[in-house]
Amino acid sequence: MKLESDAFSANGTIPSKYTCDRQDFSPPLKWDAPPTGTQSLALIVDDPDAPMGTFVHWVLYDLPTEITNLPEAVPNDATLASGGTQGKNDFGKLGYGGPCPPSGTHRYFFKLYALDRYLELASGATKEQLEAAMNGHILAAAELIGRYSRQR
Template identity: 35%
Template sequence: MANASGEFRLVLPHMDREGRLPRQYMGEGQGAKRNISPPLEWYNLPEGTKSLALTVQDIDAPDPSGPIVPFTIWVVVNIPPTVKGLPEGFSLKEEEFGGEYAGIKEGFNDLKKHGWQAPKLPSHGHRIEFKLYALDEELKFGNKVTREKVLEAIEGHVLGEAVLIAKF
């Protein structure tokens, strides 16, 4: 299903026509499953990609003191370029999937928890940004991977970015 322009892109297969994140990946509400990460697919990696990194954030999260501060939901690094996506429920189960998924590492979200943290939002209308970075090398991380550390480490190594915005 590669598109004709051959652009690097990220797809959430179960997103509806309005671009909403399916409810089963939310933290609450009718049909919500408990912290099940959504399936993702990507196409047309830039030439020379050695690894991929993914960050997911609520870009409309209000800080209790006022301003909008993006809230990190999920961080995934060291995704090999041979992997064409992440299956539903991948978060915290990379060992179970094994094979080419085995070296993938998940980081900490803004709740200081490891893995996908399904959004529990005070109101609808929030945008969830999925950003996939194609990198020219595999990055080395210590135990505590955060979005900030990923952004620091990838500086100068980004071959391309694919962004997908889903509404809540």
């Protein structure tokens, strides 16, 4: 699988509209078809460069396999109209919370997983709960890294 965005290239700078410095929209994402046998998709976005350890920006799971992209500015609702359930980020909210590094340039890892089943977790699951539920069910994964530093 390959994960891409029309908003930034691999290892490129994430535009400020997708961060706490502007609108804090989720960026558009797209991917190719998952492998045969995939029942659902999951997405985790995190920042391993955060001062207190990895900071989670987005947890999304049980995306139907017919979905091959997420548009810009996905609503931070418990469930998406097209299918999928939102987890809780480390800001303590459902859905996407954009880059907001306290200093320096941070890396943001967008990780998409193809799973052999639906996880059926309630909305608000954490990254740790999602990873535990995915254990042994990952058929493939794709990653896109973006970078951001605040302009003050």
